[in-house]
Amino acid sequence: MAAPTMDRTTSAAPAAVQTLTIAKALNNGLRASMEANPKVIVMGEDVGKLGGVFRITDGLQKDFGEQRVLDTPLAESGIIGTAVGLAIRGYRPVCEIQFDGFIFPGFDQIVSQVAKLHFRTQGRLKVPMVIRVPFGGGIGAVEHHSESPESYFAHTAGLKVVACSNPADAYWMIQQAIDCDDPVLFFEPKRRYYEKGEVDTTAAPGPLFASRTLRTGRDVTLVTYGPMVRTSLEAAAAAEEEGRSLEVVDLRSLSPLDLAPVYESVRRTGRLVVVTEAPSESSISSEIAAKVQQECFYSLQAPVLRVTGFDTPYPPSKLEEEFLPDLDRVLHAVDRSLAW
């Protein structure tokens, strides 16, 4: 680790435990990183005066100045490509991509330069940068504003990919991603931005690239991440009323995958349902299914089932509820698994 970090207690508000939205937790996390390390800079479209279209960077330019919070020209390849140069120069850029569906003009830079420079130079150049991406649907938006492109990046060697699902993780994971010497794609569940939770700004966070079991259970394991974590927890609560005990694992890290807790869980339950908003073909859910059948072959009582977005373009918003996995679809898959 190159950057100074863990001593963040000085920047904490008077109360160590606060109730924050994911949006505010991200904002506080960014602020803490910027206070701890003057090389951390934030760059993106409308991130300065406006504070970002979701207000994640609200107030940062006012406090840190225009040289550390850059309202950039409207060009995603430019955001990523110049961040590479800044990272080589010694900065730790945090890029905001305004919406998931706008990342593709920057895809070339991400895959060709961000991901490969460390390998190309055999470690002589590090590219410590974070690319923040509000992702997923459920907000009634027009096309290109509701996508889940994380599998593209998890498929690319040289990148690390994480997704937060709650305010505490949002607060800590963004700081840990900034501290990481590898480039990190940081996916934020945009439809959960304004959901609240407790954040303890003094508690030492666990490792960034690790999954976490949020609910223990005996009958079926649910593995999920990002916006589907809440959906899965609600499904588990509903199932409990029917006498079924579901375990819920939040992956948090999509690359590298930390599946040890999943294997351990599946060896106990014998059943796995993977829940993602992203389409299923050649995806993170495919990878989990492949690895679990390899590692837990003799423990499985049923095939690994997946509840995902469909393999269509993201639909017009009047149809998105059909596209998005919900509590009923998760429970339906749980029923199928148990009935196998």
Added chain:
Amino acid sequence: MSSPEKWTHPGPDAAPATAAKPTAEQVIAGLRATDEGGADLVQLLTPEGERVQHPDFDIDITAEELRGLYRDMVLVRRVDREANALQRKGELGIWVPLLGQEAAQIGAGRAMRPEDMAFPSYREHGIAWTRGVKPTDLLGIFRGTDNGTWDPVETRFHPYTIVIGNQVLNATGYAMGQKFDGKVGDADGEATICFFGDGATSQGDVHEGFVWAAVYDAPLVFFCQNNQWAISEPTERQSRLPLYQRARGYGFPGIRVDGNDVLATLAVTRWALEECRQGNGPILIEAFTYRMDAHTTSDDPSRYRLSDELELWKLKDPIERVKVHLVKQQWADQAFFESVEAEAEQIAIELRDYCVNLPDPPAGRIFSEVYAEGNHVLEAQRDEFLAYHAGFAGGEH
């Protein structure tokens, strides 16, 4: 309201992307008029070896300095020809010749200060030379033993970038960092220079680099080597306008220099870098030159251009004009030229020996340095492969 005529497209008299519009005879002959850079071309040494004056740019050059530039160009050409031959012998998978572009690169490279930073494309063997990159360190990429051997931090010469135009944005960000670091605005300032070709000017990343560098006043010299050909496509396929004129639309100066004239290239680049260090960047330089060999050793130029065109450009050879000038001025004698030739031959021998003895990377190298902080999934994959590989040790693999 202006008259509608004002907004019509430029007529046939407007300057085309190359210099002069081909005459009917030239078109019939299949010959493009690429050998004239046009009225704005900055030239200080003619193809005949005559020093000429330019109203805006001049250079004081000593005999020793000019001999040094000559030596640079001869040695770099020898490295290039030897590497090309090594590919023909099967010792390199591919080579990207710089033949004909020696003056553009030596002039630009020698204009840099040690603390400046350079971002090359993949034909910048001459720039590499001026940054102190050993010629042998160019071989790994093309033999396939690595993706870049030199240390970009120590040499301040970024790795070769193969995706066309990507490095322009990376250079722009780096130059922004120089500015944020307070390294711009005085004589001790820093600047960045970024190299790309005529083909790259069509890439979005180059456009975005121009936009970003302009709005952030980045200390960046965009150095476009217009060698007239992007593999098989002539510059007219990239632009209706001469490339240097594009800068105006972005709000910074654009200058076309005779890329086969090492003095002009040196003078203009030196000026441009100094402007950038002082905070007056960015600046675009179009070095008007010619790719005398193929795009790469896999290319066959006879399919798309006439050898007559090459013959015309041979008359503008970047090295020959300096030699003529050195002789005319009595700045160099036969012994000097022979010593440079001998040095070139020695470098070629070393290059050959180094190349054929370059070992293949060890098993497991694939997995090395993919990440700065490791990745347990990849490490498990590596261990599995190494165990598999070890199973063949001493066997019949």
